[in-house]
Every structure is written in C-alpha cells, then in structure tokens.
Amino acid sequence: MKDPVPPAPPPDPPPPLDPAVFDASVAAVAVLAGREGRLLYTNAAFTGMFGPRRLGLPAKDAFPDPDGGRFLSVLDEVWRTGRARQVVGARETDPGALSQARYFVYSCTPVETAEGPGTLVLAMDTTAETFALQRYQALVSAVSVMVWVMHADGTFEEIVPGWKELTGVPWHPRADDGFFAHVHPRDRESLRSGWRRASGEPGAGVGPGRGVFECVFRLRTADGSYRHLSTRSVPVVREGRVAERIAATVDIEDTWRAQLRERLLAQVAAATGASLEEAFREVVKVVVPELADACLILLLSHDEWPLPAHARVTARRVASATRPGLHAPPALRGQSVGVSGTVREVLTSRLPRTFDISRGTPLPADLVPTVTERWLTVSGATSLTLVPLVVDDTVLGYAAISTNGDSPALGAAETDLLREVLHHAVEPIRRVLDHQRARGTALALQRAQLTSPPAVEGASLAASYQPASPANEIGGDWYDAFTLPDGTLVLDVGDVVGHDLAAATAMTQMRNMLRALAYGHGAGATPGEVLTRFDEVSDGLGTAPFATAVLARLSRLPEEPGGWRLTWSNAGHPPPLLIPAGGGPCFLVGEGEGEDLPLCVDPRGPRASHTRLIAAGDTLLLYTDGLVETPNASISAGQRRLAAEAARLRGAPLPELLDALQALSDHRDDTALIAFRAGRPGATAVAESP
DSSP states (O other), rough: OOOOOOOOOOOOOOOOGGGGGGGTSSSEEEEEEETHHHHHHEOOHHHHHHOOOTTTTTTTHHHOOOTHHHHHHHHHHHHOOOOOOOEEEEEOTTTOOTOOEEEEEEEEEEEEETTTTEEEEEEEOOHHHHHHHHHHHHHHTTEEEEEEEEEEESOEEEOOHHHHHHSSSSOOOSHHHHHHHOGGGGGHHHHHHHHHHHHHHSSSOOOOOOOEEEOOOEEEEETOOEEEEEEEEEEETTTTEEEEEEEEEEEHHHHHHHHHEEEEEEHHHHHOOSHHHHHHHHHHHTTTTOOEEEEEEEEEOOOOOOOOOOOOOOEEEEEEEOOTSSOOOOOOOOOOOOHHHHHHHHHHHHEEEEEEOOSSSSOOOTOHHHHHHHHHHTTTTTEEEEEEEEEETEEEEEEEEEEETTTOOOOHHHHHHHHHHHTTTHHHHHHHHHHHHHHHHHHHHHHHHSSOOOOOEEEEEEEEEOOOOSSTOOOHHHHHHHOTTTTTTTEEEEEEEEEEEEEEHHHHHHHHHHHHHHHHHHHGHHHHHHHHHHHHHHHTTTOOOOOEEEEEEEEOOSSTTTTTHHHHHEEOOOOEEEEEEOOOOOOOOOOOOOOOOBBBBTTSOOOEEEEEEOOOEEEEEEEOGGGTBBBOOHHHHHHHHHHHHHTTTTTTTHHHHHHHHHHTTTTOOEEEEEEEEOOOOOOOEEEEEE
C-alpha cells in the first residue's frame, strides 16, 4: 500500500502592494488599510484633484469633506463584500482651489497592503468632459434641439429630451407605425424613403449605409397642431462599421413660416391677369398645395357693399386649384350659388370661418355651388374654410379652401397665413379693377360716340365695333357716318395710337373735330383737303396724337341710276375694300404711292384724294387694323383672308357680313367696321345700328 500523497503547499500570498509604483501616475491614487481605512498613501495627482490629506488618519478623519459621506460608504461596502466598485462623483472644491476636480469617476478595489488587507482608490478627473457635455446640453436646449441615437438594433434613445414636451406623449423608441402616427400624413413617405436612402437599404435598423440623412417634416404637437422640424442624422463609425446613428432635431416652425410667408406674398404680389378671373387663377395656384388641398374663388353678382338686404345675390365660380392626387375638380362653367345667411355673416364679419367636417358633420347649406358640394364629398374633405375677399372696403366674394383625405383641418396659424396671403392679393386685384373701370369708362365713351349710321335713300349702311378682349386693351378705334345738306354721304374710320383711356379720349376729340371740319367745308372740299385742315388745326391746338384714318365721300351719279362716286383720302390707314356685285374684291390704294402719312405727323404736307365709281350692288368696307393684323401673320395675309371671306359673303345682308368679318379678328385689338352698299334703282334707305 502506497503512502498517501501529501497535499500541495498553499500558494504564497501575493506580495503587498507597493504604492510607490503610482508616484508618477497621471491617475489619482490613494491606498487605505484596515477596517477603519487608515490612509497610507496618496500620489501627487490625488493631492491635485482632492487637496492634501494627512496620512495615518482613519478614512472618516482623512476625508471630513461635507460631500465625503458617499465615498466613505463605498469604502465600507468594498471592505465588507470584498468586491470592487466604480462610482461617478462630484464635489465642491476647496475655496481658492479652482484647479481641483469638480467631477470625477473613481474605483475602489480590495488589495493587500504592507499593513494587511486594504483598499486601492483610483480616480480620473472628468471635469472638462462634464463641462463640455453640460455646455452642449444647454446649447441645444436654448435652440430647441432634440438629440437622439439610433442603435444598431433599430431602437431610439433620447439624449437631449424634448419629444414629450412637444408632442405631449412619452418618447417612442422605434420608427414604427406608433412613431409615424405623430408625423403629418403628407410627410410620412418622404421621411421613410429618406431614411432608407441614407441607411443604404430599406427596412428598419441602421444598415450598412454611411449617408447623412436630412429631412424636414411636420410633427403633431400636444394641442393637435403641426410644427415643422428639421432632422439631421450622421453615422457613428467604430472599427470600420456603422455602430449607431446620432441625430439632432430642430424646431424650425417660425423660420419655415417666415420663409413661406415671404415666398407666397412675393408670388401673389407678382400675380397678373387682364381680368379678375385670370388674376384669381394665379392666386389659387399660390394657395395650393402649400397651404391647402383645394381652393375655389367665388365672385359676387353685386358690386355694391353692403349687399342689398332683400335682393337675391349669387356667387359664381371663377377660379380653382386642386393638389395632385385628389379627384379632378368640376369644370369652371360659371356655376353659382345663392348667398346664404351663413355666407352673409362671414362676409359681413370679414373674418375667416372654418367648418370641420372630418367626423361626418354636414356642411351648412349653400356655402358653395352644388357641383362643389358633390366634389367635397367624393374627395373626402375634412374641412372647409371661407375667407372673404375684400378690396378697398368692398367685398368682391370669398375663397372656399378645403383640406381633404388624411389632411387635418387648418389650424389658427395656417388660417392666419392664408388670410394674409389673400389679403396681399389686393394689389394685383386692384390693378385689374382699375383696368376694368378704365375699360368701362372708355367703352362707354366710345359707344356714346359710335352712333347709328344714318338712313340713306338708295343705299344701305351698317357698322360694327368690337372691343379688345384683354381688360387693358381699350383702344381708340372709331367709325362715323353722316350726310351733308346736299345729300352727300361722309364715311370715316380711324385708329388713335395707344390702348388706354387717354387713347379713347383722344379718339373722341379727333372724331368730333373731323366731323366738324368735314361738315363745315361741305361738298366743295375734297377728303384730302379736309384731312390737311385737320392736321393744321390739331397742330395749332396741340389736341391730337398720332393716328391713322380714311375719310370718304359718296355722292349719287344722276346719269347712272344706283351708281355713286367715291372720293377718299387715306392717312396711313389700311386701304378700303371694294366688293363688287360681280368680280373679285379689291383694296383701294389710289394712284401713285397709295396712302399718305398718318395724321398729326406733318401739318404742312399735301394729301391726295382718289376717286372710284361704285355700281349698284357694290359694297364698300372701311375697317381698322385690328381686323387684319395678328402677331402670327402679316397684314397682307390678313387682308387676303378678309377679301376671301368678303367675296364668299358678298350677297349677305350687311349686318351678317360684318358679324362674319369680325370673327376673323383675334380680338387682341379693338376693331371698327362700316359698310356701304349701293342699292338697286328704287331701293329704300336702310341703316343698321352698331
């Protein structure tokens, strides 16, 4: 039987810690021994951080600091449990010792000292890092910045808070449906897709992408309104891999609203248009889709304000815009609605009113035409806001603005901005109204002058005046027809340069002056002599601007029943058109060089008169250049069209002929026409009003 193996001798105890190895350490080191934690050693770094300490004293006496209680309790716990502890600490420095640590992290580890079991204290100064973090937190708090981290598993961690204060709900740790429920419906897809592009792959999580993610989106706040936020996220790369993403989110609502306001006001101020309809068509494009999903402009049938109490007043659809993705709006065909009591209240208050229909609440009756009501239903309208349109204390109508689908109703801020934008549309609208008033005045002035032609025995006369279609193109065209005491018929047409009220006023002066001179000189003066006298008088009085005209005189031929002698003079005007009863039409350019200079160019220059016989059944047409001149074709091309159409309708009654010829114009300029047709022997006098 073998002898038992003797047990191995116990290992030698570790040598006691020699504190001298820490003399040059940048870390603060202290060594304590025994249950009382008698202080055996401190290095220079420890003295610099915490001030000088007397060696040999128990811990409670060596560290009598008011904030030293936590340190003493940690020492006691390490002694009792034999387990190391790491602690983050803060302390008040000694007066006058600003270099001492304010913030630090320290560890307490059981060790064997020369005097038996003890504790090694190792501390690092984190004051600079803590101050930097505090400054950063204060900075981002001052500018309403939320800072958060997205970890590799896709979870969010809020570093600098702000979410709950803004939204009223706790921080949401993932970018799932719960998170996007707080994002404006119009911005959800752009936020998702932007994040996928930055991360390098679709789906949740950080992914391999190292792209910078930037996005502006709207977030629902605690009161239900939305605010614009800007988020910028960058990857944090460790050991060549994206470990997480850190992001800063800033509330930019005030900046965004100010920029939007400036941009929209500039756009609406630049709106042009020759009519109210055209001007408002530009205004609605500013509103949609920036402020709303759809906008409809309705103009009142009455110009006066206040509206008559008992008369029926209607509002007519004149302009609309709808954001992409909604049902097509009904066509603008002048549909109208009787102005209801509710609409009258809104117009009288001159304040916007919003009707929330998101929960199926029906709209009050007759806010908008029936076709619009149907469209609001099929397009899923959530609200309708009425905004009065006021210009110079007169209510022109109102805008009906809707939100649709998943868009929330307009809030107070959106409504205020909408009202301001529409208010700034006053200037372009006022310009249109001024043009319309000037146009109305000029047209009234022109129509007062363009009287019905006289009845002439043995002939027929007809005249027509068509104003230009644009509101600012008033024009200065005229025609005239009258008889002299001996029965001679005088015809003239003219065109004053310019397209404004001044041109219409000058037209009135020139027409009346030419009529007076032609009548005063009688049949003894040729048309050329009358125009020459007109130049002299105009030059002397300084009353007439540049103009063109044709003055014609028609007298019967006793030797030829139904025949007339035409004498005319042309002052720079398109030539008259003769449409024979048989044969092709021809333009009367006279002999020699054709027409003379326009009026009011050379008061001393001679003017020619030309003569042509007009047979029974022939038609003479005097016209202004608006009939034959267009931007896309030459005057000669327009004259060829005129001659062809006149030949085709040579036998038509004069009013029908003039209506058909007016259709040749593109109505960019006003047009004046007067036609004379020599009658057959025994024909009665016929005259047609313009």
